[in-house]
Amino acid sequence: MSNKEPLFSAKNRKLLTDPLGKSNPITVQVLGICSALAVTVKLEPAFVMALSVIVVLAFANVIISLIRNSVPNRIRIIVQLVVIAALVIVVDQILKAFMYDVSKQLSVFVGLIITNCIIMGRLEAFALSNKPWPSFLDGIGNAAGYGLILIIVAFFRELFGSGTIWGFQVVPESWYIDNGGFYSNNGMMILPPMALITVAVIIWVQRSRNRDLIEENK
Amino acid sequence: MNTQGNTYTIIYASVMVILVAAGLSYAALTLKPFQDKNVQIEKKQNILSSVHLGLEAASQPNKQKYIETLYEQYITEAFVVDSKGNRVDGNAFAIDVKKENAKPIDQRTLPIFVCTMEDASKNYIIPVYGRGLWGPIWGYVALKSDFNTVVGVVFDHKSETPGLGAEINTLQFQEQFNDKQLFENENFVSVKVVKNQITSKNPHAVDAISGGTITSNGVDEMLHDCIIGYLEFFKTQKTLSHE
Numbered sequence: 001m002s003n004k005e006p007l008f009s010a011k012n013r014k015l016l017t018d019p020l021g022k023s024n025p026i027t028v029q030v031l032g033i034c035s036a037l038a039v040t041v042k043l044e045p046a047f048v049m050a051l052s053v054i055v056v057l058a059f060a061n062v063i064i065s066l067i068r069n070s071v072p073n074r075i076r077i078i079v080q081l082v083v084i085a086a087l088v089i090v091v092d093q094i095l096k097a098f099m100y101d102v103s104k105q106l107s108v109f110v111g112l113i114i115t116n117c118i119i120m121g122r123l124e125a126f127a128l129s130n131k132p133w134p135s136f137l138d139g140i141g142n143a144a145g146y147g148l149i150l151i152i153v154a155f156f157r158e159l160f161g162s163g164t165i166w167g168f169q170v171v172p173e174s175w176y177i178d179n180g181g182f183y184s185n186n187g188m189m190i191l192p193p194m195a196l197i198t199v200a201v202i203i204w205v206q207r208s209r210n211r212d213l214i215e216e217n218k
Numbered sequence: 219m220n221t222q223g224n225t226y227t228i229i230y231a232s233v234m235v236i237l238v239a240a241g242l243s244y245a246a247l248t249l250k251p252f253q254d255k256n257v258q259i260e261k262k263q264n265i266l267s268s269v270h271l272g273l274e275a276a277s278q279p280n281k282q283k284y285i286e287t288l289y290e291q292y293i294t295e296a297f298v299v300d301s302k303g304n305r306v307d308g309n310a311f312a313i314d315v316k317k318e319n320a321k322p323i324d325q326r327t328l329p330i331f332v333c334t335m336e337d338a339s340k341n342y343i344i345p346v347y348g349r350g351l352w353g354p355i356w357g358y359v360a361l362k363s364d365f366n367t368v369v370g371v372v373f374d375h376k377s378e379t380p381g382l383g384a385e386i387n388t389l390q391f392q393e394q395f396n397d398k399q400l401f402e403n404e405n406f407v408s409v410k411v412v413k414n415q416i417t418s419k420n421p422h423a424v425d426a427i428s429g430g431t432i433t434s435n436g437v438d439e440m441l442h443d444c445i446i447g448y449l450e451f452f453k454t455q456k457t458l459s460h461e
Contacts, residue, residue: 069221070221070230071221071230072221072222072226072227072230073221073222074222074227075227075230075231078231079230079231079234082234082235082238083238086238086241086242089242089245090241090242090245093245093246093253094249096249096253096256097249097252097253097256098252100253100256100259101276107377190381191381
C-alpha cells in the first residue's frame, strides 16, 4: 500500500465493530465459553476480566504482528503461546498488586486467559498476516466483543441472582420474603448452568434480529 | 535470511525465551512489595474481623490505611507462647501457622494477638489452619478473657467449592460461632460442626454446611487440632486471674 490509509478507514472500523455483532467471538463463533461461565456471577469481576482480555489480546496481536515476518513457521504456535503467557502473567501480577480483592475473585481464571481460544485464534488468523495497527484494532474489537457478552451476562446474573448491580442493592430490601415481601433471589442464576442459558438467550435474540446468521437447512 | 532453518529456529527460540524470562522477572520483582503488602493487610483485616471490627473496610476510600489504623488501635499486643504456655521470643505476625501445625504439639510455637476493646476488656485471637476438600482452609478465633467463650471467628479458604464448602467464609456460617464455648466442665470439647442436630441451644456445636460435609469436617478438625496446643496457656492464664 503506497498511498497511506487513514487510521480509522472504513475497513479498520469494521475490524473494531464486526466482532461486537455479527462475528462476535462468543455468540457467533462460540469461543471462550468456559470463562464466560466462571466470571459472570458479579459485574465487577466480569468487567475486570473483559479489561484483562482486551489488554492481553491487543498487545499480543501487536507483538505477533511486529515479529510476524521473523517467526520461524515451525514454532509459530509456541511463539504465540509464549507471548500470550508472558502478557497474562504480567496482567495477573498487576492485578495482585493493585486490585487484590478482584484478583482473588478471579483467582485461576486470569491465568486461564492463556488458554482462551479467542486469543490464539486471533493471533493465528489475523495478526500473523496483518500489519500492527489493523492487528491492534482487531484485538481490541474481538476482546471487546467477548467482554460485551461477559458484561451483559453478568448484569443479568447479578441482578436476578443477588439483587444487586455492581454490588449496589437495586431490588428494594422491603420486597424480600425475609422482610415480609414477596421476592426472593433466584439462586439458580449464580450457578454456572445459568450462564450458558443466558448466553443461549443472547444468541437467540441476536439470530432472530440478524437473519444472516441462521444456517440454511440442507 | 532463511527463517525456516534449524539454526535460525533454535537461536530464535532461545533469544525469545531469555528476553521474556528477563521481562517477567523484572515485573515480578517490582510488583512483589505491593503484593506482600496486600497479603499483610488481608491478614490484619482477618484478625480484626474475628472480633467484629473493620467489617466496613470495603467501603472505605483508603482501605489499606483504614485497616492499619484500626489494627494499631485495637491489637495492643502480639506474642508467642510454647505449648507449655510460656512466652517465648518471636514475631507473632510472621509465624507460619501452617508449618507450626505440622509439628507435634509440644514443639509448636503459637502466636496470640491481644485485642483491647473500648471497654478495656481483652480478647485473645488465635490463628487456625487446616484442610478443606480441595485445599487449605484457615481462620482466626477470638476468645474472651475467660478463654472459653468465643467472641467471633473468621474463616477463609483457598479453593473450596463455591456455594458449598466455600460458604465457610460467609457471615451466616461464622456468626453461628459467636458465644459458643470451648470447655464443658473444664474439659476441652472445642466447637463441633455437626449435622442433623439442633445447635442453637448447644454451646459446643454449630450447623454444618449442606453439601459441604468434607469442608465442614475440616473446620471441625482445624478448630480442635489448633486450639488444643493453647490449652496449657489457657490454664496458666486462668490460674493467674484466679489468684
